Amino acid sequence: MLRGNFKVGRVFGIPIEINVSWILILVLVTWTVADGYFGGENFQHLSELQRWLLGAAAAFLLFGSILLHELMHSVVAVKNGLPVRKITLFILGGVAQMSEEPRSPIVEFKMAIAGPVASFIMSAVFFGIFVLLQGLSGELMQMTVGAALFLYLGLINFMILVFNMVPGFPLDGGRVLRSIIWHYTGNVTKATYITSRIGKGFAIVLIVLGLFSLFTGNPVGGIWFVFIGFFLQQAADSGYYQVLMRKGLEGHFVHEVMQPGVVTIEADTPIGTAVHDYFMRFRFNSFPVLENGKLVGMLTTHDLKTVPREEWDVGTVRNIMETEPVAHALSPNENAYGALMKIAQDGMGRLPVVEDGTVIGIVSNRDIMKLLKFKMDIG
Numbered sequence: 001m002l003r004g005n006f007k008v009g010r011v012f013g014i015p016i017e018i019n020v021s022w023i024l025i026l027v028l029v030t031w032t033v034a035d036g037y038f039g040g041e042n043f044q045h046l047s048e049l050q051r052w053l054l055g056a057a058a059a060f061l062l063f064g065s066i067l068l069h070e071l072m073h074s075v076v077a078v079k080n081g082l083p084v085r086k087i088t089l090f091i092l093g094g095v096a097q098m099s100e101e102p103r104s105p106i107v108e109f110k111m112a113i114a115g116p117v118a119s120f121i122m123s124a125v126f127f128g129i130f131v132l133l134q135g136l137s138g139e140l141m142q143m144t145v146g147a148a149l150f151l152y153l154g155l156i157n158f159m160i161l162v163f164n165m166v167p168g169f170p171l172d173g174g175r176v177l178r179s180i181i182w183h184y185t186g187n188v189t190k191a192t193y194i195t196s197r198i199g200k201g202f203a204i205v206l207i208v209l210g211l212f213s214l215f216t217g218n219p220v221g222g223i224w225f226v227f228i229g230f231f232l233q234q235a236a237d238s239g240y241y242q243v244l245m246r247k248g249l250e251g252h253f254v255h256e257v258m259q260p261g262v263v264t265i266e267a268d269t270p271i272g273t274a275v276h277d278y279f280m281r282f283r284f285n286s287f288p289v290l291e292n293g294k295l296v297g298m299l300t301t302h303d304l305k306t307v308p309r310e311e312w313d314v315g316t317v318r319n320i321m322e323t324e325p326v327a328h329a330l331s332p333n334e335n336a337y338g339a340l341m342k343i344a345q346d347g348m349g350r351l352p353v354v355e356d357g358t359v360i361g362i363v364s365n366r367d368i369m370k371l372l373k374f375k376m377d378i379g
């Protein structure tokens, strides 16, 4: 995903983030509505400014619609004990990021259907307002400005609903279908396999349609479809692998995969010493940092890059280490799949294992993948 997220607030305690790529959607929607939708003959009485304001209003309400869709997923997830880390709106819509996958088909069903239900309700409400406004105006042939705006919003929410209900994983409809197959077969791997295949098929259809419109005079829509298609295809694959990994790691724990005898750095070590005596010597990408025997952070090659060379002998490891990994430190009896997810989220490549406040080992994603590969090799 593109980098550059900024926080815009919190709803129900869930941080809401907007990716910079979302600004492109805002501009695109504002422009299409102002210039295309309200640019026709029926709305010639509108000034340029009024049309752009209507465009901005539509974009803003679209933002609210997508946010509400994601919020509904999130609220149901939280109610069922699945923590939601944040909601991110990006170029292809929105995503509620969970740290765990649902543990039962019933929970998955409720969670997946919640978003489309929200979109359905919004669509119905906006269509309702449209009918009401249009009815009051008494004119059937010419639409009022307000009615036109709500018709647009009703349509766009309906489109969001239809698109998301396509039964291919990881779309909402695919998750609904997966939960149903999972419920009746008891086999989540098989359910994910089937629905991610449908998801990939749908992705290919989108790419082909996109390429077709690209060369038949609709470049913007074409690029859009191709873009969404590629994204979906990738998501369908990674969703399936994730289930395979989760299944493969079931019943395995951190203490089985961790490397004991971990090399740690003292917090007051000069940066230059850390580079020469640790990074160059052991060639790990990250090291746990200790102070009085307690874990206080992690030092990564990335942190080193942030310091100019002439400051290597002035600063100490404490000044540049990252402290968040302390909270994410693993415990020896933690599930190996959960550990893999934590390592991926942290982006450190590895995380220390702590027992009774002491670092007793370290686990890298490679250690966990090795176990998986070994299990696959022996069937």
Ligand SMILES: [Zn+2]
Pocket: 069, 070, 073, 115, 116, 164, 172
């Ligand atoms: Zn959804």
